[in-house]
């Protein structure tokens with residue numbers, strides 16, 4: 379492997395006069411002689427911009443792209459590596475089984491074009507931090523002169539047998555029939571289960587409350603039990619929110635069992651711990667458990683999440699950042715993903731020479747709970 383002072387054959391000279399990274403698509407554009415100042419991503423002084431590779435196509439990645447463009451202008455050139463064509467507004471997917479319109483989808487190519495970023499429909503694979511090369515799953519090598527930001531999300535997995543595990547990509551298909559069975563009076567006892575602490579906080583409550591509302595609206599008889607490791611409802615949002623949600627659950631007739639975890643030894647049977655309490659229901663709906671992306675070339679902590687510091691920098695790395703559900707931050711929430719992305723973007727902009735003072739990330743959790751009636755904030 380060539381070292382830093384030993385440019386690989388055919389390598390181009392980077393902005394600092396040192397070796398640049400191996401060839402990438404956007405670097406071809408630089409070499410083709412296009413005037414950098416004429417396009418987003420060109421440097422004001424005519425020098426080559428910092429190359430920033432952002433992997434992901436959702437909240438973390440898009441917020442980082444927005445913030446970078448705002449903070450660093452054309453000092454940076456952003457390449458977005460995203461395997462999907464669209465950004466899906468996931469919070470609204472919970473309404474789909476209740477015959478609401480599908481969650482909105484936005485073409486990534488259009489968003490990227492607005493932000494002056496290049497989008498490539500490829501998956502990030504692994505990183506060679508020493509050589510500053512991001513490798514795609516398809517075997518391409520993308521050099522990053524400056525920085526790499528990973529916003530790959532978490533990988534949901536089914537951790538309980540005999541349950542419907544929510545998959546927001548096909549939630550209507552999964553739950554529409556169940557809601558119809560509730561309306562028709564075929565399902566009278568329903569359990570909603572959070573499998574562990576590392577999951578999304580809101581959707582389980584939203585699904586339980588919206589189902590209760592639908593049963594009420596159709597005069598269907600339904601008992602709902604919500605089982606969660608949280609001590610109080612939506613504890614992560616603070617006491618005030620917990621109190622408000624407790625009242626909502628109570629008003630909707632939903633029984634919550636907190637500080638609990640479950641086993642499902644057979645269909646329709648739950649074993650609730652501590653206490654090994656048994657509960658029999660007609661159907662069980664669970665959130666998925668989440669795993670991190672466990673990236674080759676980077677450290678990872680338990681379950682594959684990426685360890686990050688207060689400025690969203692990956693632990694032990696000077697030029698690699700991560701944001702959102704992929705990180706080891708315990709709360710998996712879009713607002714947190716955006717705040718981490720903002721912190722990372724500020725550090726990246728400062729490194730690119732923009733007059734920005736990076737601020738550490740101060741997590742603030744806000745949410746809007748869909749209830750089937752008026753949303754609660």
Ligand SMILES: Cc1cc2nc3c(=O)[nH]c(=O)nc-3n(C[C@H](O)[C@H](O)[C@H](O)COP(=O)(O)OP(=O)(O)OC[C@H]3O[C@@H](n4cnc5c(N)ncnc54)[C@H](O)[C@@H]3O)c2cc1C
Pocket residue numbers: 433434435436437438439459460461462468469470471472500501502503529530531532546578580581701702703704710711712713714715745746
């Ligand atoms: C049903 C549901 C409801 C929710 N409701 C709310 C809510 O009301 N409020 C809230 O704040 N949060 C909510 N959340 C949580 C929120 O959606 C997530 O916390 C947020 O989307 C995390 O953003 P992210 O960018 O880290 O990851 P994700 O949104 O998971 O996006 C990851 C992106 O990375 C891409 N990707 C994956 N692998 C690769 C790869 N190898 N290379 C390149 N790209 C890759 C994916 O295609 C995707 O575009 C909800 C989640 C769900 C499932």
